[in-house]
Amino acid sequence: MSGKEIRRSMPLFPIGTxxxxxxxxxxQIRYYEEHQxxxxxxxxxxxxxxxxxxxxxxxxxxxxxxxGVNMAGIKQIFLVKQQQEQTNNEQQxxxxxxxxxxxDQLRHLLRNELMHSGRFNRSTLRQGDMSRFxx
Amino acid sequence: MSGKEIRRSMPLFPIGTxxxxxxxxxxQIRYYEEHQxxxxxxxxxxxxxxxxxxxxxxxxxxxxxxxGVNMAGIKQIFLVKQQQEQTNNEQQxxxxxxxxxxxDQLRHLLRNELMHSGRFNRSTLRQGDMSRFxx
DNA sequence: AAAACCATGTTAGATTTTCTGACATATCAT
DNA sequence: ATGATATGTCAGAAAATCTAACATGGTTTT
Numbered sequence: 001m002s003g004k005e006i007r008r009s010m011p012l013f014p015i016g017t018x019x020x021x022x023x024x025x026x027x028q029i030r031y032y033e034e035h036q037x038x039x040x041x042x043x044x045x046x047x048x049x050x051x052x053x054x055x056x057x058x059x060x061x062x063x064x065x066x067x068g069v070n071m072a073g074i075k076q077i078f079l080v081k082q083q084q085e086q087t088n089n090e091q092q093x094x095x096x097x098x099x100x101x102x103x104d105q106l107r108h109l110l111r112n113e114l115m116h117s118g119r120f121n122r123s124t125l126r127q128g129d130m131s132r133f134x135x
Numbered sequence: 136m137s138g139k140e141i142r143r144s145m146p147l148f149p150i151g152t153x154x155x156x157x158x159x160x161x162x163q164i165r166y167y168e169e170h171q172x173x174x175x176x177x178x179x180x181x182x183x184x185x186x187x188x189x190x191x192x193x194x195x196x197x198x199x200x201x202x203g204v205n206m207a208g209i210k211q212i213f214l215v216k217q218q219q220e221q222t223n224n225e226q227q228x229x230x231x232x233x234x235x236x237x238x239d240q241l242r243h244l245l246r247n248e249l250m251h252s253g254r255f256n257r258s259t260l261r262q263g264d265m266s267r268f269x270x
Numbered sequence: 271a272a273a274a275c276c277a278t279g280t281t282a283g284a285t286t287t288t289c290t291g292a293c294a295t296a297t298c299a300t
Numbered sequence: 301a302t303g304a305t306a307t308g309t310c311a312g313a314a315a316a317t318c319t320a321a322c323a324t325g326g327t328t329t330t
Contacts, residue, residue: 012148012156013147013152014149014151014152014316014317015317015318016178017147017149017184021147025278025279026317027279027280028277028278031277043151043286045285045287045317045318046285046318047286047287047316047317047318048317048318049152065277070276070277071276071277149287149316150287150288150289151287151288160307160308161288161289162306162308162309165289165290180288180289180314180315180316181288181289181314181315182314182316183288183289205305205306206305
């Protein structure tokens with residue numbers, strides 16, 4: 001829920017950039033927002049700011065519209081997808097729980113060794129790396 | 136030279152976004168441009184548009200300035216880095232050349248098998264995937 | 271067929287953002 | 301003290317965006 005997600009949901013792009021990236025008109029983009037298919041952030045001056053996720057969503061919308069789906073349809077599709085993700089997460093969750101038990105055992109087994117392997121884990125500090133904002 | 140690079144050098148961000156991302160003032164960002172440490176694209180209306188690479192560069196600049204390096208110093212550092220990359224590429228190039236010879240042989244060996252393995256390589260068309268613009 | 275609805279275009283006026291160029295200023299080296 | 305460097309700040313102009321309203325060509329519904 002952190003890391004990647006924070007970055008992909010970071011509000012970065014003004015509507016002009018989004019228009020070019022998606023080849024949608026400002027009118028269309030705002031209209032889809034009106035119908036709650038997206039909800040971009042706003043900056044201090046009330047201008048919309050879109051995230052990578054928003055843009056993905058707009059591309060999906062565009063595609064569905066090309067298939068003849070209307071607003072209501074798209075809204076439902078997104079709902080289903082969201083629920084799908086929800087259950088996916090729950091599955092992962094429970095699987096993870098199982099795994100964690102054995103992981104605990106593993107950790108236990110490894111502990112002694114580590115206690116004697118005086119090795120440091122220096123964190124690599126690289127600078128000027130925009131990738132921290134994405135992926 | 137294509138793919139990734141095109142994306143990371145795609146002009147996307149207005150100066151306001153870049154200010155937030157880098158915590159530099161507009162004045163600073165323009166000043167560095169004046170000294171040719173960066174050269175953002177311009178849109179039709181003459182507004183600057185920065186790429187991910189530009190932002191990386193600005194973060195690097197910021198860091199160097201924190202270390203007390205001045206414009207001239209930073210310019211030189213970038214020059215050296217660029218040359219470094221150049222020679223790196225050349226090395227890779229010549230290594231690749233070598234490898235390609237053996238690859239040719241490999242291809243040769245595989246050709247017959249492939250000629251008989253009537254298998255199709257359907258390209259996966261996924262939609263609404265912003266990742267095509269990045270990484 | 272008429273009326274209503276949907277998705278989008280277009281326009282207008284207000285507000286925000288960005289642009290360039292100029293002048294101001296603090297810090298540092300000479 | 302003088303000058304250079306890096307940045308702040310201001311002003312006026314141009315561009316981008318905002319909201320709200322009206323216009324319109326296709327679809328449905330009545």
